[in-house]
Amino acid sequence: MDADARELFATSLRHVTAANTGDALDAALGELGWGEALPADRRTAVSLLFELQGAAGATSSALDAVILETLGLGLEGDLGVVLPPLGRTDPPGSVEGEGVRVGGLALAGVAARDRAVVITGTGEGSLAAVVDTAELKLRAVHGLDPRLGIVEVTGAHVPATARSDLPRTAWPAAVAAGQRALAHELVGASRTMLGLAREHALERVQFGRPIASFQAVRHRLAEAYVAIEAADAALAAAWVDGTPFTAAMAKAIAGRSARTVSRHCQQVLAGIGFTTEHDLHLYVRRVIVLDRLLGGARSLTRRLGEDLLERRSLPSILPL
Amino acid sequence: MDLPEFREAVERWLDDNAADLTPDHGPTATLDEQMAHLSLVKRRTFDAGWMRWGWPEHVGGLGGSTLLRAYLGEALTARDLVEPGIYSMTEVLAPTMIGFARPELAATMVPRLLRGDETWCQGFSEPGTGSNLGALACRATRRDDGWRVVGQKVWTSLAQYAQRCVLLTRTGTVESAHRGITALFVDMDTPGITVRPIETMHGAPEFCEVFFDDVAVPFDRTLGDEGRGWAVAMDLLPFERSTALWHRSAYLNRRMERLLAAAPAGSLTATEVGEVFHQLFAFRARSLATQHRLDAGETLGAETSVDKILLATTEQAIYDLVADGLSDEVVLGDDPDGERWRSEFLYSRAATIYGGSAEIQRNIVARRLLDMGNER
Numbered sequence: 071m072d073a074d075a076r077e078l079f080a081t082s083l084r085h086v087t088a089a090n091t092g093d094a095l096d097a098a099l100g101e102l103g104w105g106e107a108l109p110a111d112r113r114t115a116v117s118l119l120f121e122l123q124g125a126a127g128a129t130s131s132a133l134d135a136v137i138l139e140t141l142g143l144g145l146e147g148d149l150g151v152v153l154p155p156l157g158r159t160d161p162p163g164s165v166e167g168e169g170v171r172v173g174g175l176a177l178a179g180v181a182a183r184d185r186a187v188v189i190t191g192t193g194e195g196s197l198a199a200v201v202d203t204a205e206l207k208l209r210a211v212h213g214l215d216p217r218l219g220i221v222e223v224t225g226a227h228v229p230a231t232a233r234s235d236l237p238r239t240a241w242p243a244a245v246a247a248g249q250r251a252l253a254h255e256l257v258g259a260s261r262t263m264l265g266l267a268r269e270h271a272l273e274r275v276q277f278g279r280p281i282a283s284f285q286a287v288r289h290r291l292a293e294a295y296v297a298i299e300a301a302d303a304a305l306a307a308a309w310v311d312g313t314p315f316t317a318a319m320a321k322a323i324a325g326r327s328a329r330t331v332s333r334h335c336q337q338v339l340a341g342i343g344f345t346t347e348h349d350l351h352l353y354v355r356r357v358i359v360l361d362r363l364l365g366g367a368r369s370l371t372r373r374l375g376e377d378l379l380e381r382r383s384l385p386s387i388l389p390l
Numbered sequence: 391m392d393l394p395e396f397r398e399a400v401e402r403w404l405d406d407n408a409a410d411l412t413p414d415h416g417p418t419a420t421l422d423e424q425m426a427h428l429s430l431v432k433r434r435t436f437d438a439g440w441m442r443w444g445w446p447e448h449v450g451g452l453g454g455s456t457l458l459r460a461y462l463g464e465a466l467t468a469r470d471l472v473e474p475g476i477y478s479m480t481e482v483l484a485p486t487m488i489g490f491a492r493p494e495l496a497a498t499m500v501p502r503l504l505r506g507d508e509t510w511c512q513g514f515s516e517p518g519t520g521s522n523l524g525a526l527a528c529r530a531t532r533r534d535d536g537w538r539v540v541g542q543k544v545w546t547s548l549a550q551y552a553q554r555c556v557l558l559t560r561t562g563t564v565e566s567a568h569r570g571i572t573a574l575f576v577d578m579d580t581p582g583i584t585v586r587p588i589e590t591m592h593g594a595p596e597f598c599e600v601f602f603d604d605v606a607v608p609f610d611r612t613l614g615d616e617g618r619g620w621a622v623a624m625d626l627l628p629f630e631r632s633t634a635l636w637h638r639s640a641y642l643n644r645r646m647e648r649l650l651a652a653a654p655a656g657s658l659t660a661t662e663v664g665e666v667f668h669q670l671f672a673f674r675a676r677s678l679a680t681q682h683r684l685d686a687g688e689t690l691g692a693e694t695s696v697d698k699i700l701l702a703t704t705e706q707a708i709y710d711l712v713a714d715g716l717s718d719e720v721v722l723g724d725d726p727d728g729e730r731w732r733s734e735f736l737y738s739r740a741a742t743i744y745g746g747s748a749e750i751q752r753n754i755v756a757r758r759l760l761d762m763g764n765e766r
Contacts, residue, residue: 268760283766285749288756295755299696300672307675316671323668368661371668375660378667384647388674390393390461390636390681 071107071114079107080118087119091128092178092219099130108139112247113309120251124258124360127352129218131179133251140247141198141240143187150180150203152188152223159245159318159365162223163188163199169227170199172206175363178219181208185231186223189241196241199230215355246317248364253305253317253324256360260298260324260331263353267291267335270342281338290334301327307388316387322370325361332357391443396458400440400465410434411471418726418733421594424473425509425551431472432480432506435462441504449488450501456633460681463637467644474641475596476548478634483510483556486626490613491575499554499575511578513543513557513600514623520545521750523558523623524568528602530559537574537607539582542599545744549585549598552578556626557607558619571619575611582606592736593729624691630745631694632680635701639674645734646670646708652727653715662714666707673700692758695751702741702748709738 071079079102086098099105099119107115119132134151143149152162152174162174172188180186180203188199209222268291271282281287301324308320332354336343343350361367378384391399404411411431415423435441444459445451459481467474480503487496487503502508519526528541539559549555555576562570578585582605587595614622646666650658677697684690712735713720719728720735742748756762 264760268762271762279766280763282762283764285753285765288760288762288765289749289752291760291762292752292755295760296696296699300669300676300700303676303679304668304672306679307671319668319671322664323672326668371664372661373664374667375658375662375664378650378663379658379660382650384643384650384667388671388678390397390457390464390678 071111076114076118079114080122083118083122087122087126087128091126091217092130093182095123095128095130096132096179099132104132105135108135112139116247116251117254117305117309120254121258121261124255124260124356125262127217127259127262127349127356129178131177133248134177134179136247136251137244138187140244141187141189141236143198148183148185149200150176150183150186152176152180152186152206153248153363154365156362157366157369159370161189161191161196161241163190165190165197166227169229170201170225172201172223172225172228174223175211176208176221176223178210178221180221180223181210188228188230189236189244192241193238196236196238198234198236198240200232201225201228201230205229213359215352215359217352218356218359220359242314245364246314249317249321250305250308252360252363253301253308253321256321256324256328256357257298257301257305259353259357259360260294260301260328263331263335263350263357264291264294264298266348266350266353267294267338267343270339287338290338294331294334297327297330311387315385318365318370319374321365322367322374325357325367326371328357328361329367391452391454391458393455393457393461396440396443396454397461397465400462403438403440404465404469404471407434407438408469413471416726418729421596424476424594425548428472428476429506429509431466432477432504435466436501436505445484445500445504446488448493449484449496450504455685457681457685460633460636460684463633464640467637467641470644474634474637478637479510479512479548480504481633481637482626482629483512485629486556486613486622487575489625490573490622492610495575495610502553508553509548509551510554510556511546511549511552511598511600512626513546513549513555513576515545516542517544521747524571524620526558526560526571527564528557528559530561530572530574530607532561535606536609537572537612539574539576539602539605539607542601544588544599545597546585546600547596547598549578549600550587550595554578555600556613556622558623561619562617566617568620570617571623572616573613573619573622574607575613576605576607580605580607591739592733594733594737627746628690628694631698631701632677632684632690635697636674636677636681638701638705639670639677642670642705642708643674646711649708649712649715652719657717658711658715662711666704666711669700669704669707673697673704676700692754695746695754695759698746699748699751699755702751705738705741709735 090098154162163170190197205228206225211220274281304323305320308316342348413427442452443454444456466472530537530539557574557576561572582603584601586599588597719731
């Protein structure tokens with residue numbers, strides 16, 4: 071996409087993510103041709119949509135589309151995707167006789183779809199199994215972030231209507247694509263939290279002056295800003311690098327950054343930010359859940375450290 | 391010359407010349423030895439042409455992208471051939487000369503800095519003016535035959551080695567604050583200048599006090615216009631936080647790798663190592679983006695404060711890890727390796743203080759990047 075086309079696309083996405091969420095956003099994205107833009111220019115399609123979706127606090131099935139596209143399973147066919155359980159990155163399924171055993175999560179849209187794909191196993195034996203959603207046990211999760219509407223998915227001996235072998239690299243690539251998308255969503259949500267806190271700091275007057283003039287408040291928001299910029303830079307580098315290694319780093323950095331932003335912004339917004347009369351709580355909830363989808367900052371960080379301690383060297387990344 | 395071509399040629403040249411370029415003083419060089427070796431490396435790389443790429447032709451450069459400069463410094467620091475702090479002074483001071491000196495002066499002087507024939511220093515901070523640069527008091531008075539400078543600077547890195555100084559002086563009234571500052575390019579052998587190195591916690595007398603007692607400076611050594619020294623300072627400071635930091639990041643990458651190789655089994659926890667590497671990755675990713683913005687001709691400004699904050703945080707995190715993982719070396723080690731780890735650990739404590747403290751950088755972020763208005 072050239073600069074003009076990108077700008078136009080961004081403006082349209084800004085409108086549809088601000089005005090719609092859930093099924094309505096999926097429909098609007100369909101009309102806008104986001105699904106066609108995805109294979110044509112992955113980075114533009116993913117970075118724009120997920121950052122704006124995060125900023126608006128909206129939800130969609132776009133994460134499924136990103137994963138399916140990376141797996142090479144196409145976008146047509148109205149498939150849902152079963153994601154790994156909270157905090158994990160390993161495939162949510164395992165082969166069980168002729169069928170599959172399933173334990174994971176899914177986006178809200180999965181219930182409305184006839185079929186879902188379940189990835190089983192890693193390495194050479196990895197399979198993509200298509201199952202009827204009617205055969206799965208779905209529990210709509212209320213939980214910490216009811217508006218996200220995630221679904222807990224379980225099933226034993228679920229018959230597969232189709233199975234296909236996956237290349238060894240397919241699942242790690244799909245996880246990486248999902249991690250980059252979620253990292254953008256975390257950055258978008260973080261930017262909104264910072265915007266809300268900044269606005270409040272400039273308007274709220276105490277001791278005869280806006281609290282934005284107090285260094286303690288300024289430094290908290292500066293800290294939040296730096297955390298967001300760091301995540302944004304890591305994410306840009308992860309796109310250029312393109313490997314699962316840097317995608318996992320960007321996701322972990324964005325997750326931790328969002329926690330930092332959330333903490334400082336909640337403190338600056340103080341009482342009002344603790345009420346449901348203000349939008350902050352929606353984002354505080356959202357980023358905690360997003361951080362834990364496709365591997366949380368905590369587990370990804372520990373795994374990275376184990377890997378580095380094992381090899382006792384650093385990977386050569388970030389060439390000029 | 392494009393970057394891939396340059397990269398390949400530089401790497402080959404560094405391989406071929408490794409014997410000449412590797413310091414023979416071991417890991418615990420004195421600052422004198424480090425400075426002497428820096429001059430040697432700069433001269434060799436200048437004479438071979440590499441040091442000239444990325445600098446304009448009218449100051450002795452060979453033109454080309456600024457990324458070439460960024461790469462050369464990365465290659466030299468990553469191979470441990472130069473210490474990044476002293477190497478990157480060029481990145482801070484040469485752009486200022488190019489931007490503000492008379493063209494003839496820049497054409498004469500900049501090649502001497504690039505080639506390592508000269509060392510320059512930066513006279514900004516004063517005893518009464520650490521963070522509040524706009525309040526500086528070192529006075530330059532206009533006489534018929536030039537400026538006369540009276541006053542004192544402090545924290546002036548490498549002043550004891552320097553032939554020249556980019557000096558900020560007060561030429562307006564004290565109340566004129568940032569509007570009454572003039573930048574001068576001063577010869578350090580001018581009568582009336584006294585330099586006193588300061589012993590530091592990490593063992594290298596890198597900073598100095600510099601005293602000016604009626605020092606004569608010709609008018610043609612004025613950088614920019616009289617009273618416009620603030621613009622010079624504001625132009626220079628982002629250069630402290632751009633290519634110089636990319637070089638430093640390459641060095642930190644190397645040192646963290648050394649730490650992983652040297653730390654006894656069980657001395658580091660996976661989570662700590664992962665967290666610190668995340669910080670290093672994010673800092674380097676940010677600095678990388680800054681290098682590309684510079685290459686694209688963008689004017690760098692307040693946003694480089696983010697780079698400095700990330701550097702300071704990352705550097706301290708890495709050396710906190712060193713203090714844990716190589717505890718014996720840092721605490722008890724009196725061999726060269728131990729002394730080097732200890733010195734670096736101690737130096738890292740200053741990362742949130744020098745070059746605009748952590749607090750000043752956050753003030754800049756709040757005022758300039760978050761547009762939160764003034765304090766109080």
